[in-house]
Amino acid sequence: MSTVAESPSxxxxxxxxxxxxxCGDSGDGMQxxxxxxxxxxxxxGNDVATFPDFPAEIRAPRGxxxxxxxxxxxxxxxxxxxxxDTVDAxxxxxxxxxxxxxxxxxxxxxxxxxxxxxxxxxxxxAGYEANPLEPGGLVDLEEKYRLYKxxxxxLTRDSVKEFGLGTKEADRxxxxxxxxxxxxxxxxxxxxxxxxxxxxxGKRPDVASANTSAxxxxxxxxxxxxxxxxxxxxxxxxxxxxxxxxxxxxxxxxYGLIAAAKMSGKRLFLGAYPITPASDILHxxxxxxxxxxVTFQAEDEIAAMTAVIGASFxxxxxxxxxxxxGIALKGEAFGLAVMMELPMVVINVQRGGPSTGLPTKxxxxxxxxxxxxxxxxxxxxxxxxxxxxxxFEVAQEAWRLATRYMTPVFLMTDGYIANGSEPWKVPSxxxxxxxxxxxxxxxxxxxxxxxxxxxxxxxxPWALPGTPGLEHRLGGLEKQDVTGNVSYxxxxxxxxxxxxxxxxxxxxxxxxxxxxxxPATGDLLVVSWGGTYGSCVSAVRSARAxxxxxxxxxxxxxxxxxxxxxxxxxxxxKILVPELNSGQLRTILRDRYLVDAIGFNKMQGKPFSVAExxxxxxxxx
Amino acid sequence: MSVELELPVxxxxxxxxxxxxxxxxxxxxxxxxxxxxxxxxxxxxxxxxIVFISGIGCSSRFPYYMxxxxxxxxxxxxxxxxxxxxxxxxxxxxxxITGDGDGLSxxxxxxMHCIRRNMDLNIILFNNRIYGLTKGQYSPTSPLGQRTKSxxxxxxxxxxxxxxxxxGAEATFVAxxxxxxxxHLGETLxxxxxxxxxxxxxxxxxxxxxxxxxxxxxxxxxxxxxxxxELEHGxxxxxxxxxxxxxxxxxxxxxxxxxxxxxxxDDLLFHDEKAAEPSLAYLLSRMRHExxxxxxxxxxxxxxxxxxxxxxxxxxxxxxxxxxxxxxDALFAGGETWTVQx
Ligand code: SF4
Numbered sequence: 001m002s003t004v005a006e007s008p009s010x011x012x013x014x015x016x017x018x019x020x021x022x023c024g025d026s027g028d029g030m031q032x033x034x035x036x037x038x039x040x041x042x043x044x045g046n047d048v049a050t051f052p053d054f055p056a057e058i059r060a061p062r063g064x065x066x067x068x069x070x071x072x073x074x075x076x077x078x079x080x081x082x083x084x085d086t087v088d089a090x091x092x093x094x095x096x097x098x099x100x101x102x103x104x105x106x107x108x109x110x111x112x113x114x115x116x117x118x119x120x121x122x123x124x125x126a127g128y129e130a131n132p133l134e135p136g137g138l139v140d141l142e143e144k145y146r147l148y149k150x151x152x153x154x155l156t157r158d159s160v161k162e163f164g165l166g167t168k169e170a171d172r173x174x175x176x177x178x179x180x181x182x183x184x185x186x187x188x189x190x191x192x193x194x195x196x197x198x199x200x201x202g203k204r205p206d207v208a209s210a211n212t213s214a215x216x217x218x219x220x221x222x223x224x225x226x227x228x229x230x231x232x233x234x235x236x237x238x239x240x241x242x243x244x245x246x247x248x249x250x251x252x253x254x255y256g257l258i259a260a261a262k263m264s265g266k267r268l269f270l271g272a273y274p275i276t277p278a279s280d281i282l283h284x285x286x287x288x289x290x291x292x293x294v295t296f297q298a299e300d301e302i303a304a305m306t307a308v309i310g311a312s313f314x315x316x317x318x319x320x321x322x323x324x325x326g327i328a329l330k331g332e333a334f335g336l337a338v339m340m341e342l343p344m345v346v347i348n349v350q351r352g353g354p355s356t357g358l359p360t361k362x363x364x365x366x367x368x369x370x371x372x373x374x375x376x377x378x379x380x381x382x383x384x385x386x387x388x389x390x391x392f393e394v395a396q397e398a399w400r401l402a403t404r405y406m407t408p409v410f411l412m413t414d415g416y417i418a419n420g421s422e423p424w425k426v427p428s429x430x431x432x433x434x435x436x437x438x439x440x441x442x443x444x445x446x447x448x449x450x451x452x453x454x455x456x457x458x459x460x461p462w463a464l465p466g467t468p469g470l471e472h473r474l475g476g477l478e479k480q481d482v483t484g485n486v487s488y489x490x491x492x493x494x495x496x497x498x499x500x501x502x503x504x505x506x507x508x509x510x511x512x513x514x515x516x517x518x519p520a521t522g523d524l525l526v527v528s529w530g531g532t533y534g535s536c537v538s539a540v541r542s543a544r545a546x547x548x549x550x551x552x553x554x555x556x557x558x559x560x561x562x563x564x565x566x567x568x569x570x571x572x573x574k575i576l577v578p579e580l581n582s583g584q585l586r587t588i589l590r591d592r593y594l595v596d597a598i599g600f601n602k603m604q605g606k607p608f609s610v611a612e613x614x615x616x617x618x619x620x621x
Numbered sequence: 622m623s624v625e626l627e628l629p630v631x632x633x634x635x636x637x638x639x640x641x642x643x644x645x646x647x648x649x650x651x652x653x654x655x656x657x658x659x660x661x662x663x664x665x666x667x668x669x670x671i672v673f674i675s676g677i678g679c680s681s682r683f684p685y686y687m688x689x690x691x692x693x694x695x696x697x698x699x700x701x702x703x704x705x706x707x708x709x710x711x712x713x714x715x716x717x718i719t720g721d722g723d724g725l726s727x728x729x730x731x732x733m734h735c736i737r738r739n740m741d742l743n744i745i746l747f748n749n750r751i752y753g754l755t756k757g758q759y760s761p762t763s764p765l766g767q768r769t770k771s772x773x774x775x776x777x778x779x780x781x782x783x784x785x786x787x788x789g790a791e792a793t794f795v796a797x798x799x800x801x802x803x804x805h806l807g808e809t810l811x812x813x814x815x816x817x818x819x820x821x822x823x824x825x826x827x828x829x830x831x832x833x834x835x836x837x838x839x840x841x842x843x844x845x846x847x848x849x850x851e852l853e854h855g856x857x858x859x860x861x862x863x864x865x866x867x868x869x870x871x872x873x874x875x876x877x878x879x880x881x882x883x884x885x886x887d888d889l890l891f892h893d894e895k896a897a898e899p900s901l902a903y904l905l906s907r908m909r910h911e912x913x914x915x916x917x918x919x920x921x922x923x924x925x926x927x928x929x930x931x932x933x934x935x936x937x938x939x940x941x942x943x944x945x946x947x948x949x950d951a952l953f954a955g956g957e958t959w960t961v962q963x
Binding site for chain 2: 039042043045192195239240241242243244245246255258259262267269271288289290291292293294296298299300302303306307308309310311312313314315316318332333335336340426427428429432465466467468469470471472473474475476477485486
C-alpha cells in the first residue's frame with residue numbers, strides 16, 4: 001500500500017524549502033522524530049541539512065527547560081548548506097519545549113503543541129505563570145502563529161489501545177503521532193518510517209504495531225481535522241546524478257578512516273576515551289572489526305593517545321578521537337609524537353569550552369589549542385572538515401599527510417557537523433585515492449640504520465619492529481640529526497627545531513591552492529574554516545545575489561596554509577573572518593599575513609544564522 | 622603455522638646498543654641491564670621482534686642501552702604505549718621498564734589497567750624507593766618518616782607496595798627479585814618472559830646516590846637469609862641461615878615459627894603459585910621487613926587467564942569470518958539510499 005499523502009480535499013501549496021523543528025523532553029524521542037523526517041525528506045529527493053540540539057544531561061528532570069531536546073530539519077528543492085535560521089513549523093511536546101524554542105519560530109509559522117502536557121505541573125516546571133495556549137497571555141499564540149492544539153497524549157493512547165500496552169509504553173508512541181501529523185502537513189510518505197519501525201521493534205510486535213498505529217493516527221488527524229487547512233509540497237532538489245544517503249559527520253569521518261586504512265593497506269587502530277561529542281566515532285568504528293579495525297577504549301585520554309603512539313610505532317594507522325578537554329590531557333603525548341616523528345591522526349570534535357564548558361553545543365574555540373597547545377616548539381599540521389560529508393575526505397587527507405610527512409596531524413571538526421547530517425553522494429571504493437606508504441626493508445649486511453635520515457620531504461623512514469637490522473630506539477629526548485641518538489648539543493637542537501618546522505611548512509607544496517567562491521577581486525572576502533562553511537557560503541551567495549561584491553574562501557588547511565592565500569587577500573578591499581570563537585583564525589591570519597582582517601565572533605553554543613552573516617556582510621560591502 | 626626459521630645464535634653483547642650507559646657508577650640498574658642481556662639470547666625470540674618501552678626516570682633510560690626496538694616515552698605512560706603496540710602487533714615480544722615513581726605515581730592508572738587487561742607483556746619495576754633522576758624526592762614506595770629533599774621532616778604518606786597493587790589489579794604473574802642477586806634475577810626474568818599475560822616483576826634496586834642502602838637488609842650477606850624468603854612452588858615457607866624458621870598460617874595471618882620443638886615443615890604454609898584465588902600471593906606481598914617478616918622473593922603467582930591482545934584480535938577474526946572481509950562499497954551504501962537519475 002502506498003501512504004503518500006494525497007488528499008485532494010485540502011489545498012496543496014508548493015514551497016521552495018521549509019524548516020521543521022521537533023522539540024520536547026529528552027525522553028520524548030525527538031531525535032528519532034527528526035532523524036526519521038530527515039531520511040524521509042532525503043528519500044523524497046530534497047536536499048536536507050539537520051541540527052540536533054540536546055542537553056548535556058542524559059535525563060534532566062522531566063518537563064524542565066534543562067531537559068529539552070530538539071531536532072531541526074531544513075529540506076529544500078534547491079541546494080542548501082545550513083539547517084535553517086528560523087523555523088517554519090515547530091512541534092512542542094511540552095511547555096518547557098515551547099518556552100525554549102518559540103523564539104525561533106517565524107511569525108505566521110505552524111505551531112503544533114501537545115496540549116495535554118500543558119497541565120498545572122508542566123506549566124510550573126517550564127516557569128509559566130499562566131497557560132500560554134490561552135488567549136490573553138504575553139503573546140497571543142493564536143494570533144501570531146498558526147497554532148494547532150492537539151491532545152496528543154489522549155489521541156495516541158486511543159490509537160494504540162488495541163495493543164494492550166501500559167500507559168507508559170503507550171505514551172512513548174507519542175513521537176510517532178507527532179511525526180505522522182508533520183508527515184501529513186508536508187505530504188510525506190510514511191513508508192521509510194514504517195520500515196524503520198519494523199527493523200527496530202520487530203522483536204516486539206506489539207510495540208511495532210502500536211508505533212505504526214500512532215504514526216498513522218497522526219497522519220489521519222492531519223487529513224481529517226478541519227482546522228489544519230493546508231498541505232505543503234517541497235519538490236525534489238536537483239542534485240548531481242548518483243546514489244545518495246543521508247550521513248552524519250561522525251559517521252562520515254569513521255568511514256573516511258576505514259577507507260584510508262584500506263587504501264593504505266593498514267590496520268586501523270582507534271585509541272579513545274568516551275567524550276561528547278566524539279564518542280560516536282568509537283561507536284561506529286567498533287562495529288566494523290571485519291575491516292581489520294581495532295578499537296581500544298582506554299582508561300583515560302592520556303592512555304588513548306599514548307596507545308596510539310605505540311600502535312603507530314608498530315605500523316598501524318593509529319587514530320585518536322576526542323574533544324577539547326580530552327585533547328588537553330593528550331597534550332604531552334602530542335609532543336612525544338612530534339619528537340618521534342610518527343604518523344597518526346588526532347581528531348578534535350570541538351565543543352563549547354573552556355573546561356567542561358558546553359559538552360553538547362558547538363564551538364570552534366580549540367584552534368589555538370591545535371596550533372599551539374603543546375610545550376616547546378611543536379608544530380603539527382591542522383586541517384578541518386567543513387560539513388558532515390566532507391569529514392569523509394578530510395579523514396583520508398589527514399592520513400595521507402601524516403604518512404607522507406611522518407607527523408601527527410590534527411583533524412578538526414565540531415559538534416555541529418559531527419551530529420548534523422546531509423545527503424552524501426555515495427562514493428565508489430574504486431574511485432578512492434591510494435595512499436602509498438613505504439617501510440624500509442631489512443638492513444643489508446651490517447649497514448647501520450639511520451632512523452632520522454630524511455627524504456626530500458624531510459620525512460624520516462617508518463621502520464617497523466620485526467624488520468631485521470633496523471632495531472632502533474625512539475624517545476622524547478632531543479634527537480641527533482640523522483642517527484636519532486640522544487643529543488644535548490646546542491647546534492643540533494637548533495637545527496632539529498628548524499627541521500621539524502620546515503617539514504611541516506613543506507606540506508604547503510603538497511596541498512591544493514586556495515579557491516574562492518565568487519569574484520576574484522572585490523569589496524569583501526569572507527574567510528572561514530570548519531563547520532561554519534554552510535552558513536558562510538549561504539550568506540555570501542545571498543549577498544552576492546543582491547548585488548554585493550563579496551567572495552568566500554573556506555580553508556581546509558590551517559597549518560600550513562595554501563601558498564596563494566596571502567596573495568588572495570590583496571585582491572579584496574576588506575577581509576571578514578566569521579568564527580564561533582573570539583577570533584582565533586583571524587589572529588593567525590593577522591600574524592601570518594599582516595592583514596587587517598575583521599572578526600565576526602559568536603560564542604553561544606550554536607551555529608551562525610545566515611541572516612546575521614548577511615547583515616555583517618552588508619555592513620562591510 | 623608459519624615455518625620456523627632457524628634463529629641466529631646471539632650472545633648477550635649482541636643485545637648491547639652502541640650507546641654509552643649513563644647511570645651513576647654503582648647504580649643497581651647496571652646489574653639488571655646485564656642480566657637482561659644475558660636472558661635475551663635464551664628466549665628463542667628474534668632480536669627484531671623484541672621491543673623495550675619505558676617512561677621517564679633513571680630506569681627508563683634502559684631501552685637506549687638495548688639493541689632491540691625501543692621507545693623511551695613520557696612519564697608514567699609506558700604501559701599504555703605498550704598496550705597500543707601489543708594490541709596491533711601481538712607477534713612482538715614486549716618489555717616495559719618502569720620505576721616506583723613512573724609506574725606507581727604518575728603512571729599508576731595505566732599500570733593498573735594494563736595488568737587487569739592481562740596484556741601479554743613483561744613489566745619490570747625497578748624499585749629504589751626514591752626519585753633519582755629529579756635528584757632525591759621521596760617516592761610512593763619511600764617508607765614513612767623517610768627524610769628526603771622534599772620531606773625534610775620525614776615522609777608522612779603511607780607507602781605503596783608494588784606487588785600488593787599488582788595483585789589487587791588481578792595480575793596473573795607477580796614476582797620479586799633483587800638487583801645484586803644475579804642468578805635469582807636472571808631466573809625471575811626468564812620466568813616472566815615465559816608467562817603469557819602481564820608479568821609483573823618488582824626488582825629491589827639500589828640508588829647509591831640518593832637512597833643508598835635502602836635494601837641492605839635484603840642484600841647483606843649476613844642478614845639476607847633471615848630477611849628474605851625464597852619462594853618455591855609446592856614447597857613450605859622455610860627461611861633463616863640454618864633453614865630452621867618457617868611461616869605458618871594463624872587464622873588469616875602469617876606467623877613466624879621455629880622448626881623443631883613439635884613443629885615440622887608439614888605445619889607450615891606451602892607455596893602455591895597456581896592458587897585459584899590470589900589471597901596467598903597477597904598475604905605474601907604483605908610480609909614486610911619492618912614488621913619483622915622475611916620478605917618473599919621469587920614468583921608469588923603465575924596463573925593463566927585470557928589476554929586482551931589475543932581477545933581483541935580474535936574478535937577481528939570472528940567478525941571477518943561472520944561478516945566477510947570488509948567491503949567498502951557495501952559499507953558506504955549502508956542504510957537507506959536513493960538515486961538521482963542523470
Ligand atoms: S640517581 Fe640513583 S637510580 Fe639514578 S642512576 Fe644514579 S644511582 Fe641509579
